[in-house]
Amino acid sequence: MAGGDETRLALDLSNLTATPQTLEVHLNAEGQLNLSGLSSQTLTLSPGQRSTLQVPVKALGGYGTGKLTVTVKGLNLPGETLAPFTREWTLGVRPAYPALLKHYRAVLNDQPWTLPEGELQAFEPAGREALLSLSSRPPLNLGEQIRALKAYPYGCSEQTTSGLYPALYADAALLKRLGLEGEPDADRKRKIELGIERLLGMQRYNGSFGLWGADGQEEYWLSAYITDFLLRARDQGYAVPPDALKKASERLLRYTQERNLIESDYSDNLDHTRFAVQAYAAMVLARSQQAPLGALRSLFERRSDARSGLPLVQLSIALQKMGDQPRAEQALVAGLAVTRAADQWLGDYGSPLRDQALILALLEENNLMSGQREARVFALSDQLAASQWLSTQERNALFLAGRDLLGQPEQPWTAQLVSGSQTRELNPAQAGLKLEGPLLASPLSLRNEGSVPVYQQLTISGYPQHAPPAxxxxxxxxxxxxxxxxxxxxxxxxxxxxxxxxxxxxxxxxxxxxxxxxxxxxxxxxxxxxxxxxxxxxxxxxxxxxxxxxxxxxxxxxxxxxxxxxxxxxxxxxxxxxxxxxxxxxxxxxxxxxxxxxxxxxxxxxxxxxxxxxxxxxxxxxxx
Missing domain, CATH: 2.60.40.690 (Alpha-macroglobulin, receptor-binding domain)
Incomplete structure (x- = not known):
């Protein structure tokens, strides 16, 4: 059911005894379900008689469940004293309209920030929540990226892989800092195991991967992306069948050696698409010293094919790991200078935001260009602020870019949240907070209680009370x-x-x-x-x-x-x-x-x- 739906539930009562029964039926609705009629009824059933009670109910807004409890009193059997008979049923309730997100960004100095009046009224009260993130660095809103990746309801091979990265790298302590509730470790591990199993079910006969299944077309860039994840999962101790990894790695090896093997039904620049696939495949192989140096140098000679800096940075890392430092340095400098055009589809699932986030993640992971990384965080935060909608690729790239930043020291700061009658203190040890119920109320304000500027990111999520305009x-x-x-x-x-x-x-x-x-x-x-x-x-x-x-x-x-x-x-x-x-x-x-x-x-x-x-x-x- 959806919020606002009204229907009738049928409750069958049958008298299977040999004596007439006069019964009191009591009804109770909880959660996101309301009774629309009487909460109790009395009925008399003759021996063998069956009667159906119609129970009118109405679903409340938001996302969750409603519970209907039925208690029957008065059952009479000769020589017995019977306790009331109780049964419960649950009904799922989901919103009728698409989810609504509102973002509020500000830099807190000496003046408080206040949520504009009436903003919360756009959301159904049930299911309305917010994630607050504060930092002395420009925020990448990691908590919201993790929440959205976890909530995404569809599962092609890219979406499955992107959704698994936070489970692989975000432990309970990190989630707590972000204001998120972590799942038990056993559940997290089981989720990754099931995800690996699902991905392997999409592996094609030649070691590559399809988008929706093993019988789909070969997805060249995604094959490198999925193999990258599977190798990382194996390194974290998860069981990944060696034969599947061997087939995937052999396919990536062919990508690096056979440029014309890589095709694209839709790319604004096929040369870039091929370069991007080869560079990513080379980096994945180079981590285990399997990338042929001759193929890497040949790819380096075609570096002008790149229309984004990301594959150049990936090629640089591959060259460095295979021992060619001079070319690695040249490729890195070139990669950091190239900006991807926003209006091109290049067949690599990318965007300017995705590419810059993954570049930052690679610089951090490989300890490169430490003097530039802080400036890149600021630039990436500005790109994020200008993006109303994000793909699963972009969200995971932001997560990978930001996860290492959380472990780095930042300037001390303190801030105070006042929401309705509630007050909370925040600092670098507790930089994120989930707001719901009484903690998400008007008026809502934030105040910087120190001298260091504090970057604020507040994301309110929920479901609208009215249908969105077409x-x-x-x-x-x-x-x-x-x-x-x-x-x-x-x-x-x-x-x-x-x-x-x-x-x-x-x-x-x-x-x-x-x-x-x-x-x-x-x-x-x-x-x-x-x-x-x-x-x-x-x-x-x-x-x-x-x-x-x-x-x-x-x-x-x-x-x-x-x-x-x-x-x-x-x-x-x-x-x-x-x-x-x-x-x-x-x-x-x-x-x-x-x-x-x-x-x-x-x-x-x-x-x-x-x-x-x-x-x-x-x-x-x-x-x-």
Whole structure:
């Protein structure tokens, strides 16, 4: 259910005794569930009689669970004294609308900072929380990067890998400093083990990796990224099958030696894409002294192919580890001087922010250019402040760039948070704080109690009280709820059992090779058919327009689909012309009134390219 949904739960009571029973039924709702009717009822059941009580409930906003407790009193059996009979059920509650994030950055000197009045009212109270980060250095908002990576609900090979890095490197002590609650060590280790298993399930026959599975296209840069993680996990003591690592390393070796092996369906500069793959593969291999020096020197001669500094820095580290210090120094100087253009897609999952963050992480990890690193932190923080949306690549790069900074000494500082009636002191030992409940209230202010400037980052996250306006950048999405004849349905008058054909129309002005479509289902609908794209029987009586859409879907660049309990997900390659049509079938099941989530589409690695479609406010399903 979603916040605001109203429905009726059916409670069956049967008298299996030989005597009449007069029962008192008491109902109690907790968490994010409210009773909409009476909390107690009395009913009489004859021997063998069955009765169904309708329990009207309403879901509250936010994300969590609601619990319904039923207590039955008065059960009478000859010669026995029976205690009340109790049963509990839980219902998941999720927001109807996409998550909302608001960022507030400031430098605290002698004047306090105050959260603007009314800002908290944009969020549903349930599920509203914030992460506060303070530092004498410009913040990279590590706590928020870790939280967002952990919460990301989809799992291609890149997203899986990026989401595992914080689990690999962020222990409970680091999380506590950031204001986050760490999971038990056994759970963290199990998460990494399951992640490794999932990644190995995406390894292709030749040692490379696919984006969504082993049967997908070879992902060259990602193969180096995943192999890098697997080797790091092995070095941390996790079990990674040697054969899988051997195959992956052999594939990376071929990348370094055979430039033309590397292809790209979509890159604004194929020479850079090949250079980036080769440089990353070389660095991964050089850590274990497996990178051929001749191949590295040949790559160095083509350093002008690079359109970003990151692969040059990676090549520099590979050359240094393989013993060619002069070329390593030249490549490093060149890499630190190159800036990536923001308007180019280079087939390496990167962006100016991602590349600069990974460069900083590599400089710290390899103890290079210590005199420049502080200035690079300031520049990276400015880039972060200008970025409204972040990809999983960017978030993990920021985490890797910032994790070593936390271990370095900083100037002493103290600050005080006042939130409603609550007060907290912060300092370098406790630089982060999670705010929720009474600790996230108005008025909220921060004051620097020392003389050292303190950089503040406050991120409030939660779910909006109202549907977001339709619109977006570069892309658009439209959804139609249709009958099987292709005609629009009256969403205020659906009958339980009705089939609903859902049509999604997605367009892009510029090509988006990594589009992700997400359509959350209203709680009263259930997915009916998981293979509609190849099914003709269910659409025999559909209109010619619907049949054209089905043929279009079969020919579309759909790379991956998921049919979950509460949503339909599709990853696809959107061309910069025409319309991509997607279809899936659902069934109206449970009577009630339900909020209708809007359809969404985003570019996974150009996160500012995203769109939200229009949506009706409610869907009403009536019983037959």
């Amino acid at each position: 619109g977006g950048e570069n892309m658009s999405i439209r959804r139609d709820y249709l009958g099987m004849n292709g005609e629009p349905l009256n969403l205020k008058n659906l009958q339980s059992g009705d089939l609903v054909l859902v049509h999604l129309a997605v367009t892009a002005k510029q090509r988006v090779p990594d589009a992700l479509v997400v359509d959350l289902l209203p709680a009263g609908l259930e997915l009916e058919n998981q293979n509609l794209g190849q099914s003709a029987a269910s659409l025999e009586n559909a209109s010619s327009q619907v049949k054209q859409w089905r043929e279009s879907m079969q020919n579309a660049g759909v790379q991956h689909q998921e049919y979950r309990d509460d949503r339909y997900v599709a990853a696809l390659n959107l061309e910069g012309y025409g319309t991509t049509h997607l279809l899936y079938l659902a069934r109206a099941v449970t009577p009630g009134t339900y909020r209708v989530p809007p359809p969404q589409v985003e570019s996974m690695y150009r996160p500012n390219w995203q769109a939200v479609g229009e949506t009706p406010a409610d869907m009403v399903i009536k019983g037959r």
